[in-house]
Amino acid sequence: MKTTALYFSATYTTKRVVEAVAAELSKETVTYDITNDSSSDAVTIPSDELLVVGVPVYAGRVPAMAVERLRRFKGDNTPAVVIAVYGNRHYDDAVLELHDIMKECGFRTVAAGAFVAQHSIFPKVGTARPDTEDFADIRMFVEKTAAQLAADFGEIEIPGNRPYKVPGGIPIWPTASRKCTGCGACARLCPTGAIDTSSPRGVDKKKCIKCGRCIVVCPKRARRFYGIKYSIAAARFNNAFATRRANEMWFAEKK
Ligand SMILES: Cc1cc2nc3c(=O)[nH]c(=O)nc-3n(C[C@H](O)[C@H](O)[C@H](O)COP(=O)(O)O)c2cc1C
Ligand code: SF4
Ligand code: SF4
Structure with missing residues (x-):
């Protein structure tokens, strides 16, 4: 078939x-x-x-x-x-x-x-x-x-x-650390165009859907969710959904 x-x-x-x-x-x-x-x-x-x-x-x-x-x-x-x-x-x-x-x-x-x-x-x-x-x-x-x-x-x-369930969300967005070399891979592959090729360390919060693609495609492992809000949410989440x-x-x- x-x-x-x-x-x-x-x-x-x-x-x-x-x-x-x-x-x-x-x-x-x-x-x-x-x-x-x-x-x-x-x-x-x-x-x-x-x-x-x-x-x-x-x-x-x-x-x-x-x-x-x-x-x-x-x-x-x-x-x-x-x-x-x-x-x-x-x-x-x-x-x-x-x-x-x-x-x-x-x-x-x-x-x-x-x-x-x-x-x-x-x-x-x-x-x-x-x-x-x-x-x-x-x-x-x-x-x-x-x-x-x-x-x-x-x-x-x-x-x-x-x-259906009304979707909620947490106020977190991925950005890049100083390890970023500006290669532009994240900007090219972002599904929403939320990363500016000329300054790829940042993110357009209005466009970003937090999909995580920029994190997994970064060859330098420079991009991730940073900050205290993420750390608190991650600790809770990891504990609640470990099984x-x-x-x-x-x-x-x-x-
Ligand atoms: C914005 C966002 C919301 C998510 N919400 C849920 C969720 O409600 N329940 C869940 O178990 N996983 C949730 N996830 C995890 C994804 O469903 C999961 O990692 C999935 O494997 C991602 O698929 P992909 O690799 O094809 O992008 C969420 C991920 C993202 C980025
Ligand atoms: S998380 Fe997804 S939407 Fe947000 S900047 Fe990264 S690739 Fe683009
Ligand atoms: S993929 Fe990584 S190294 Fe390349 S521009 Fe994006 S954050 Fe910087």
Whole structure:
């Protein structure tokens, strides 16, 4: 089955999960990375193909920037595998929201998953995930999804609430230390254009979505969240969400 892999992924964990699922399900895959792609050109995926779509969870929701970018993908009652990748706190309403968005765009969810990855703001939570155990879960998810696709399938029940959670946030933004050489990699790869190439140590607080990409792409490890507010939040967060959470999966009913 020809498959489209579609993801928003600032620190590349969602990319890894979506690509692993798509590669296990199909030998013929077309990939769309919408993290830095603001194109509005419509892409239609016909009913005899498959979509594997993934987003990270931001404050229990689909990242607002991803919502806009997902809407140009249109299905024709096309099956979709819906994935949210989250940092070991909780996915809240994000899987349900992603399912709803894709349904509005003409897709029917055959399977959905909430997979755990390293937290992109608090990397001591979920550190180095997805790991070997997670990829074993991903293989099991793919096997069950393939069985669903081979049969006729109906509705799917996904946990979450409507209206969705109202996203909150903490007043922290990443900046660079004196180790910054001004190479500009962070500015080029920032999904929102929040870093000025001529002074890349700073950040435009109005544009920054705290996605963490500038931190992971900096070759000098110069960028991170600094300051007392971050340290306090990190200490609380690391303590509250230290226990390893399991990946969760849901499948449509068999007809
Ligand atoms: C702004 C922001 C909000 C986040 N909110 C949540 C959350 O509500 N629950 C959670 O478990 N992880 C949360 N995370 C962590 C990410 O979901 C997680 O690190 C994910 O793997 C990032 O995906 P990516 O590597 O594809 O960017 C948040 C991360 C960011 C940047
Ligand atoms: S400046 Fe903000 S939006 Fe840009 S990559 Fe860094 S965290 Fe993401
Ligand atoms: S990627 Fe790092 S070294 Fe390069 S400009 Fe950005 S902060 Fe400076």
